[in-house]
Amino acid sequence: MRHDPPRGPRKPGGTGESPWRSAPRRDERRDDARPPRPAGEEPHSRDAVPHRGHAHPHSRSERREQRHRHGDGPYRDAGRDGERAPRPERAGHRARDEVRARFEDGDDEGYDAPSPQRARRDAEVRLYGLNAIRAVYARRPQAIRKLYLDAPRIPQLQPLLAWCVANRVGYRVVEQEDLDRLAASSHHEGVVADVLREEPVSLSEWLRDLPAGPQLALWLDGVGNPHNLGAILRSAAHFGVSAVLLPKEASLALSGAAARVAEGGAEAVPMVRMGRSDNALAQLRGAGFALAATVVKGGDDLFRAPLPERLVYVLGAEGEGMDRELAAACDQRLSIPGSGQVESLNVAAATAVLLAAWRARR
Missing domain, CATH: 3.30.1330.30 (Ribosomal protein L30/S12)
Incomplete structure (x- = not known):
């Protein structure tokens, strides 16, 4: 037969001494009921804890409060509206991570340090x-x-x-x-x-290494379509053009589409980067070149005009045409005669005709 021990009263003011007596609530605990403080530790101050009760200095609520006070938690103190705002430190971490990610992805726009991947x-x-x-x-x-x-x-x-x-x-x-x-x-x-990528050589280097005798070059003033560039390079390789000259500010560069359309011509014709237009004109003339501006109307008939042994054809953009000041600075103005049923030839097709006309005179 089981004998249960006598139970004492459970009320806080009772006199029972039973071990099953209810434990006091947190706000009813006495200071002497807390665990002993380690030697050398300062007494715990009630003012240090803003919430009620005598929470243990190492309790979860106090640790959370300490992190908030010292800036180690994920949130700042709540504002008047009760919403918690992200800590500035975490926002700074995110910004730093975004910068790092942009460098790792090769997107260095707006930053001073170049990305190895982008380079x-x-x-x-x-x-x-x-x-x-x-x-x-x-x-x-x-x-x-x-x-x-x-x-x-x-x-x-x-x-x-x-x-x-x-x-x-x-x-x-x-x-x-x-x-x-x-x-x-x-x-x-x-x-x-x-x-x-093969970087363009400078005009001075190209002229220095250029052999004597008849030479033909193309000055591309504003040509930007990669398919037109590829077709021009293909024709240039076919007719033995010495170089394609690019203005200083031109962003034109060889692409996969241009190389495919060129059918190997991109490797046969060097690309030359010029400096200022007036300096380039002087350097070319000093090397014995004459410059011919190709215009839709108003120029000399290509098939009747004399074409020098050293010649640079200056070709304008697909839509806007050639710069007027540059055209005026050239030694000749040439036009390709036609039926008049269309305004003009595509710049790549016109280039093939121009090169064939010069080649026929040689």
Whole structure:
């Protein structure tokens, strides 16, 4: 038979001594009921805790309050409306992380320090097209950094693949959809490559190394369409143009689309960066070149006008045409005669006609 011990009264004022007596609530605990304070520790002050009761200095509520006071918690003190605002320190961390992420992603716009990823991207250009990649391999294979190709292209690119293996250049056989994504075009012809960009030489360097005799060059004043640039480079390579001259402020550069349309011509014709237009005109004339502005109307008939042995054709933009001051500074103004049923030729088509006319006189 079980014998239960006698139970004492449970009221706070009772006289029972039973061990089952209810424990006092937090606000009824006496100071001497708290755990002993470690030696050397300052007495706990009630003023240090803004909430009620004698919470233990190491309790959860006090630790949370201390973090809020000392700035280690995720929130600042609540405002009048009771909403908790994010701590400035955390906002600063987020801003720092955003800056770091932008540098890691290569987006250095608005920052002084350049991103290594951005610099590497600017130093490389993604080319595609069978003849474009073959031309790079034939002239400067060391510029190839990565190669992607479709399986049917393996027999045609065996020499290039063997060179990649010998020189530890990575290549990968991928699906057609992957090549579409890499090239951002479906006209990649089954091969894509990351290639080191060849920077334009200066006008002084080009003139210094230019051999004597007949020379023909193209001055592109505002041409910006990559397909037109590619077609111009293809015609320039076909007719033996010595260089394509780019104004100082021009942002025109070789792209994958231009290289594919050029069909290897981008590797055959050097691109030259000029300085100020007046200085460039003086340097070219000092090297024996005459400059011919190509205009839609009002110029001399291309097929009847004399064309010097050293000539620079100056070509204007696709829509706006040539700068008037530059056209006035040239030695000749030439027009391509036609039926008049259309206003003019596309700049790439006009370039082919101009180059053929000069070549026929030689």
